[in-house]
Amino acid sequence: MASVGECPATVSVKDKKLLEVKLGELPSWILMRDFSPSGIFGAFQRGYYRYYNKYINVKKGSISGITMVLACYVLFSYCFSYKHLKHERLRKYH
Amino acid sequence: MNENLFASFAAPTILGLPAAVPIILFPSLLIPTSKYLINNRLITTQQWLIQLTLKQMMTLHNTKGRTWSLMLISLIIFIATTNLLGLLPHSFTPTTQLSMNLAMAIPLWAGTVATGLRLKTKNTLAHLLPQGTPTPLIPMLIIIETISLFIQPMALAVRLTANITA
Numbered sequence: 001m002a003s004v005g006e007c008p009a010t011v012s013v014k015d016k017k018l019l020e021v022k023l024g025e026l027p028s029w030i031l032m033r034d035f036s037p038s039g040i041f042g043a044f045q046r047g048y049y050r051y052y053n054k055y056i057n058v059k060k061g062s063i064s065g066i067t068m069v070l071a072c073y074v075l076f077s078y079c080f081s082y083k084h085l086k087h088e089r090l091r092k093y094h
Numbered sequence: 095m096n097e098n099l100f101a102s103f104a105a106p107t108i109l110g111l112p113a114a115v116p117i118i119l120f121p122s123l124l125i126p127t128s129k130y131l132i133n134n135r136l137i138t139t140q141q142w143l144i145q146l147t148l149k150q151m152m153t154l155h156n157t158k159g160r161t162w163s164l165m166l167i168s169l170i171i172f173i174a175t176t177n178l179l180g181l182l183p184h185s186f187t188p189t190t191q192l193s194m195n196l197a198m199a200i201p202l203w204a205g206t207v208a209t210g211l212r213l214k215t216k217n218t219l220a221h222l223l224p225q226g227t228p229t230p231l232i233p234m235l236i237i238i239e240t241i242s243l244f245i246q247p248m249a250l251a252v253r254l255t256a257n258i259t260a
Contacts, residue, residue: 061135077184
């Protein structure tokens with residue numbers, strides 16, 4: 001991450017977050033990401049803890065934290081079974 | 095009607111690869127662990143439920159019998175979450191596959207029978223004959239009890255499969 005004294009204009013491309021990368025720099029930003037297995041696993045872990053600490057690990061967590069996960073799971077399963085569900089539509093010609 | 099009768103029971107695939115493994119691992123994401131005494135609401139609810147079932151199951155056992163509690167509670171949690179997640183629309187329930195239920199039933203059943211045979215051989219063999227049978231029936235009953243003993247894992251597995259599939 002950028003050290004404390006640097007102003008944003010001099011931060012290197014590699015350390016920028018996605019929303020701060022300019023459009024022309026996008027290919028070089030993507031190529032500089034860590035695509036090794038441990039890098040990908042680290043990305044999943046970071047994403048998991050970001051969601052967990054925002055919605056579930058709070059003092060008065062509500063049911064929406066886990067409902068969002070289940071809704072995503074339903075959508076995901078629907079995408080995977082679309083191939084079979086295609087044939088069950090109410091149409092004259094399939 | 096489906097193109098064949100078994101289309102609705104097919105395991106999900108991604109481009110031909112079995113996608114069952116991520117789906118079986120998904121319930122573990124919903125059960126977080128914690129190293130604190132006082133936790134968020136999700137973990138507290140789950141811990142309360144687990145303690146409720148554990149006390150119901152394990153108060154009747156002695157110290158040695160309670161060594162089974164981890165195995166049994168994790169089994170209960172796995173089957174409960176997997177089956178409940180299967181109630182969501184379009185989701186896939188791994189326990190509808192007979193292969194998975196047999197994989198759970200046979201080792202557990204064999205473990206209990208083998209432990210019983212090794213540690214308390216006389217009692218185990220004595221169980222094969224119910225109390226108070228008339229003498230002429232003894233040979234037949236021993237065979238019947240042996241067969242019923244061996245059918246137990248099949249019965250366990252098929253019971254879960256059929257009920258969840260329905």
